[in-house]
Amino acid sequence: MKYSKLHLSIAVTCLALLCSFANIYAQQVNKEDSLTIRKIYDKALLNGKSYDWLDYLSNNIGGRLSGSLEAEKAVRYTEAELKKLGLDKVWLQPVMVPKWTRxxxxxxxxxxxxxxxxxxxxxxxxxxxxxxxxxxxxxxxxxxxxxxxxxxxxxxxxxxxxxxxxxxxxxxxxxxxxxxxxxxxxxxxxxxxxxxxxxxxxxxxxxxxxxxxxxxxxxxxxxxxxxxxxxxxxxxxxxxxxxxxxxxxxxxxxxxxxxxCKTYPDVQSYNVIGEITGTTYPNRYMIVGGHLDSWDLGDGSHDDGAGCVQSMEVLRLFKEIGYKPKHSIRVVLFMNEENGLRGGRKYAEEARLKNEQHVFALESDAGGFTPRGFSFDTDKENFAQIESWKNLFEPYLIHSFTMGGSGADIGPLKDGSIVLAGLRPDSQRYFDYHHAENDTFDAVNKRELELGAATMASLVYLMDKYGTRNELKEIKK
Amino acid sequence: MKYSKLHLSIAVTCLALLCSFANIYAQQVNKEDSLTIRKIYDKALLNGKSYDWLDYLSNNIGGRLSGSLEAEKAVRYTEAELKKLGLDKVWLQPVMVPKWTRxxxxxxxxxxxxxxxxxxxxxxxxxxxxxxxxxxxxxxxxxxxxxxxxxxxxxxxxxxxxxxxxxxxxxxxxxxxxxxxxxxxxxxxxxxxxxxxxxxxxxxxxxxxxxxxxxxxxxxxxxxxxxxxxxxxxxxxxxxxxxxxxxxxxxxxxxxxxxxCKTYPDVQSYNVIGEITGTTYPNRYMIVGGHLDSWDLGDGSHDDGAGCVQSMEVLRLFKEIGYKPKHSIRVVLFMNEENGLRGGRKYAEEARLKNEQHVFALESDAGGFTPRGFSFDTDKENFAQIESWKNLFEPYLIHSFTMGGSGADIGPLKDGSIVLAGLRPDSQRYFDYHHAENDTFDAVNKRELELGAATMASLVYLMDKYGTRNELKEIKK
CATH class of the missing domain: 3.50.30.30 (Glucose Oxidase; domain 1)
Incomplete structure (x- = not known):
């Protein structure tokens, strides 16, 4: 009895020491990280580009139903804008999409x-x-x-x-x-x-x-x-x-x-992809994306113009703060989420064909409202790692880290190893606009949109820097 | 050495036992509370009255600058609406206010x-x-x-x-x-x-x-x-x-x-007050309020029509779910927050003259946006008690409990013992409307407003049921 208590007490002491070391280490790590994250938010809020991009997508292009002229314009526009960012690669990934007209x-x-x-x-x-x-x-x-x-x-x-x-x-x-x-x-x-x-x-x-x-x-x-x-x-x-x-x-x-309304034969369209190639793991991919197509009634500003420009902004922010990611970070603007998911399926299919190891994917497809957190489709170990970063997000009022869905377009990448995540903005007003004529630019608040982009960039930064738990295990092997 | 470790191990075991008892107790308490809070949110979202009241205040009355006809109308309207709720008392508290016209x-x-x-x-x-x-x-x-x-x-x-x-x-x-x-x-x-x-x-x-x-x-x-x-x-x-x-x-x-613009001599106005008299402590007061006056350019829908109707809704929700508070709960619609704070000062002055013991005050004056939490002006002990309720708020996405300011109107009640609190809604859009012509009803989302009212009612319910730490100390004496 005494012996076991003694054991317990030694274990407790060791645990306490371990905790205190871990704590000091965590604090050091956190200081550098919190400075980087502060920089990300500052740039997004003071010098962000997402709102201007969304203005163009919404007001100069408009609703971007798969197979429409507007969808085609959006592909060309976002490709051109990504090319201006000085990424390592920008390309179009062909995908056949349904064409239905109202x-x-x-x-x-x-x-x-x-x-x-x-x-x-x-x-x-x-x-x-x-x-x-x-x-x-x-x-x-x-x-x-x-x-x-x-x-x-x-x-x-x-x-x-x-x-x-x-x-x-x-x-x-x-x-x-x-x-x-x-x-x-x-x-x-x-x-x-x-x-x-x-x-x-x-x-x-x-x-x-x-x-x-x-x-x-x-x-x-x-x-x-x-x-x-x-x-x-x-x-x-x-x-x-x-x-x-x-x-x-x-x-x-x-x-x-x-x-x-009428359904026509499928037509050619594209996913739009940009990449910053990784310094340490160029062949491991982390992607961030939204869907470029939308319904035709409004301008698709919340659904999902917001997610697209936020995803583009993640890579732009990395360039602006001079962060050189270890992994290859891709922005993927998926075509045809709304009525077919062809873009998401095509991207996953090609990744498998080319044997590209995707370790993390984040989607924003819940509107450009004040971000509240993320939901994750992963295992307990990875989730625990992410939860250990909670205090870094606290100053930005990001509190909600939950297990659950991620995003439709990144779903096809699921393979038991990749960590999938979805940005979770405040959802109270989302369905006021969803798929309707009033999903227009004026319904998006600049700050809320920018906060979402910064929140996404911060998570991608941490995931890139520390890697997923699955990667760590691989390295140990 | 061994002896001290043994002591430690005994202490750890005791602590563990204590924690597990506390845990079981906490769970029982929490089950009843979580059911009551669920009821509060259900009623607010399915059968709420706050949005209709705000519609009238905004669209039938409009901007309510102190000393204006509109302010007078708002006093009469809210008094009449409170009287319909079957409260124990409803009355007007006279207060002289400045009169400035544009x-x-x-x-x-x-x-x-x-x-x-x-x-x-x-x-x-x-x-x-x-x-x-x-x-x-x-x-x-x-x-x-x-x-x-x-x-x-x-x-x-x-x-x-x-x-x-x-x-x-x-x-x-x-x-x-x-x-x-x-x-x-x-x-x-x-x-x-x-x-x-x-x-x-x-x-x-x-x-x-x-x-x-x-x-x-x-x-x-x-x-x-x-x-x-x-x-x-x-x-x-x-x-x-x-x-x-x-x-x-x-x-x-x-x-x-x-x-x-022109300043006139002060004129007569009123705070509007309604009360549910407490069953156990009728002479201890908990108040919830906002300010009834507003600027004149818009309709004062966010600032602070929202806070007024949310505060009225707190008492209505208690009546609707049949909760009989131990303390006397008052809704106070303060006059003249914007350009004088006369209502807040008058209320505190009378409370002191009448020796009314105020133990808790909650103000909503930061817009009718999605609630994120509360800030408190109190001591560590009271704050710790409030923080122990965090898990009850988690299902409603209320995460932010901070020390800091409360509200201008309840500030004059501060006496070193009263717990002061302010509802903290999402603040990103607040200054888009604040004191401007576009602070109108259409800028308020029904669900966001109602969630705020339910969140306030839930906190008042918990404060009423468990009392403040200062009250507990008094009882022990």
Missing amino acids: GVKEYAYIETAPGITSTTNICALGGSVPTPSGGLKAHVVEVQNFEDLAQLGREAIEGKIVFYNRPMQANLIRTFEAYGGCVNQRYAGAMEAAKYGAVGVVVRSMNLRNDDFPHTGSMSYGDTPADLRIPACAISTNGADYLSSALKLKPDLKFYFKQS | GVKEYAYIETAPGITSTTNICALGGSVPTPSGGLKAHVVEVQNFEDLAQLGREAIEGKIVFYNRPMQANLIRTFEAYGGCVNQRYAGAMEAAKYGAVGVVVRSMNLRNDDFPHTGSMSYGDTPADLRIPACAISTNGADYLSSALKLKPDLKFYFKQS
Whole structure:
């Protein structure tokens, strides 16, 4: 008993000594790091370039749907801007992308009695088929989810328009969780309703705010045969509330909508890539990126112009403060996140073909709002290392380091070894703008955008300097 | 040696046991608390009232400068709304306030050569004297600070307009620090310039963004004799940059401005107060508040309509979840924070006269943005207790608990025992709107406002339930 206690006490003493050495070491490390990080934030806030780039992308180019002229312009513009930064390499990585066009502006109304109509704001969901050229008019059945469809059955649904009206849950603090709880009605709503003979689908916009903007987004018909595919649109939250209350008073009302969207054969596009080649490990890659494509309704300023310019800014900041990374650091502006993820898949595919060892990837695709932290897709050991840097981020009010998702475009790089991360900005306003006409430059605050870029650069700096835990293990081998 | 190690090991074991008991206790306490706090956030986000109240204050009443009709309307409105909540008491506390009016819209231009003018956006600073009725035109001397005045001396300044152009420091993460580093040029600029014979003062707006809105705010002449007081105005950040660059090209340019503001004798106004009387300690008070007055240019939505409606919401949330506080909880809507602090002083004065023991006060006066935490004006012991609640706030992304300021209106309550606190929302956008025409309802996000109210209610709940450390000490006595 005494012996074991003695052992314990020796262990405690050793641990204490170890801790105090570790502490001194940590403090020294931290001083240099905290000075570098201070420099990064200073440059981003006093002399940043991200806001100007976003201004151009938003106001001179605009919405950049895959396969559009705007997407092509954005590729050329960002390539040219990266070339001005004095990186070691800048190139375009070819990738075939889907081409879907919205056509003329959609039109819809609610007819409560013959000839008594009120127009309402809709937009086609990305990938939807068009309505017949004269539009589509039918009775409406309102549901909350797919279970409701099953319960109602074909009898109640056939020949009607299904109206999915499940709202985002406002009491979830993380708005992406509220989005996750609703988005299946947008993505798979048409495919599911078609099984019961529905002729069209109207989906409540994924928006926590009551306003008049319809929010588009991707949808899929799965393996529904072409002749059974039904048109799908989103209705604004105000419109959805109106339609729902009108249905309570007039269950026999009809909904009319007309959209002329169309899918074309795939077209050539590109990921835009820039690289600072590493001094010590030129063949190990750390990447930082966002997606260059966007939906077409607004200017894609938050989604994901912000992520692109922040990622470009990371490399620019390294050049400006004269930091020469050990690893090769790449900025990757992915094409086609919104309706295909072809760019993300292509990048991962080529990295594998060329045997490029990717050790870390960071994506910004949650809006240009005040950064709050990061989420990581990695193991406990790597996460613990990252958490040990928390105090370096504290002066910049970056507090949230969590395990969880990273980013759609970098997902295909996942291989059990790479550390994946996503910037996590404040999410409260994100879905006010997401995929809607009001996702424009004026909705982005310069400081918030710049703080995000500096926060990303700081993490990449630390990852580069200390390496991932997986790299350390490799070196030991 | 062995003996002391044995002692150590026993101590360690005891400590471990103690910790594990404390841990179990903490977990039980926390479970009940975390359920209550969850309820508070749910109600605020799903059924909140703060946004509707703010809508009325902003859009039906508007800017509420002390002594104005709008301020009077706001007193009546909030009193009536508090009465609807079923509180135990609602009353008005009379307080005499200053009355300053802006008069007709100010007008200014830069004259680079005789007859060659460009207009620029200005507004009178609160408390300024008017210009002569025909306006004031003079040469301009640009300075960064009061030291520049001393260096230039009377010779260079006499008969001229002093243009203070020190910008807010963009690389400070906490924007209130950047404000603190600049605001003396607004508050004391006229008083200092008058000492050197200046005839007027133009101050760069306290705004981190480049735009066209001039930002007003309080200024003081100190003990400058009435006949030596010179008019002072704010110029927008874009205007300031323009004027500065024009001065570089044409040092002899003249600046013209005209304002007809006026100070009247003090008038009667009120603090608006509502109370839920405590079940256990009815004679101990915890207060939560904001200031009901605002500047006149915008609608005072962020400053401080948001703080008022959040404070009202705290008491409404307690009623809605059926929480009966031990202490008497008061909401206090202070009058005249902006240009006098008379309401805050009056409240503290009466509390002392009536021997009301105030143990905790929380103010929200930093905008209706996403809450990040609180700052506290208290001692280490109380702060440690509050920090022990951090994990309860973590699910709501409230991470920042710091020592520091609290709020201007509750400051006069400070007595060495009361715990003072201020809500700390994200501050990045605050000075885009502060004291300017664009501080309007549309700049406030419903969720962000509601999260602030819930965060405040949660802290008041914990303070009420566990009491301050100072109360505990008193009980022990």
